[in-house]
Amino acid sequence: MMKFTTTLLAVTATLATVVNADMLQINNPTAGTVWTAGVSNFVGWTGNCASMGAAAKNVTVILNTGPSDAVRYVATLGTLDCSGSSTRTDLTVPTTIASGTYSIVVRTDPELSYTNMFTINNPSSPVTPSPAPPSVPAPGGVDASTPLVSTANGPKNDAGNVKANTVLVGLGAVAFAAASQFLM
Structure with missing residues (x-):
């Protein structure tokens, strides 16, 4: 359990760093x-x-x-x-x-x-x-x-x-929660 958690956190941190490096x-x-x-x-x-x-x-x-x-x-x-x-x-x-x-x-x-x-x-x-929005929407x-x-x-x-790492950290937290439930 501990090794899986550590690996998951390391992967998430690495992804956040890689994505953040690409943004200006x-x-x-x-x-x-x-x-x-x-x-x-x-x-x-x-x-x-x-x-x-x-x-x-x-x-x-x-x-x-x-x-x-x-x-x-x-x-x-x-x-x-x-x-x-x-x-x-x-x-x-x-x-x-x-x-x-x-x-x-x-x-x-x-x-x-x-x-x-x-x-x-x-x-x-x-x-x-x-301009004011029209009172009747167009088709669709x-x-x-x-x-x-x-x-x-x-x-x-x-x-x-x-900041893409905000999304990745959120995804990492979801993955961590799912893994914790699976391993319990």
């Missing part, structure tokens, strides 16, 4: 950052995603809006190379993007890497209010108020990314 810690933009549409801005990070292989050289950077439980896609800003020692990339927010509060998701694998919510200022396009129950992406692990108020 986004350090720009952060809360309080103001980007201007139409000019070069940068995404900065620590870590790398070399284990993604060739895909790490062309990772998509997406601009989102909305709270973490109702994240909405706004635009694809470009790509970044997180395969090695590079720790920043320059991107330009299109001038078609209205002033407002946004976040960025970097499509790293196996976990996405999110930025904080930050501000985009577009002098030629003031803040656009969100999807309407304008349905989030394109819904995740409780979306943009956060602290720098960094979604």
Whole structure:
């Protein structure tokens, strides 16, 4: 029993370390950052995603809006190379993007890497209010108020990314509980 428990905990800890190593810690933009549409801005990070292989050289950077439980896609800003020692990339927010509060998701694998919510200022396009949701849902129950992406692990108020090791530790606890019941 003791050896099985020790082995299970070691495997869970190793998996958490491996997954966490693949995620980027986004350090720009952060809360309080103001980007201007139409000019070069940068995404900065620590870590790398070399284990993604060739895909790490062309990772998509997406601009989102909305709270973490109702994240909405706004635009694809470009790509970044997180395969090695590079720790920043320059991107330009299109001038078609209205002033407002946004976040960025970097499509790293196996976990996405999110930025904080930050501000985009577009002098030629003031803040656009969100449209009211329609009163009658479209066929299939999807309407304008349905989030394109819904995740409780979306943009956060602290720098960094979604922590996959939280999920793995939870899975390890479930496996441990199941094994304990089996061995008793």
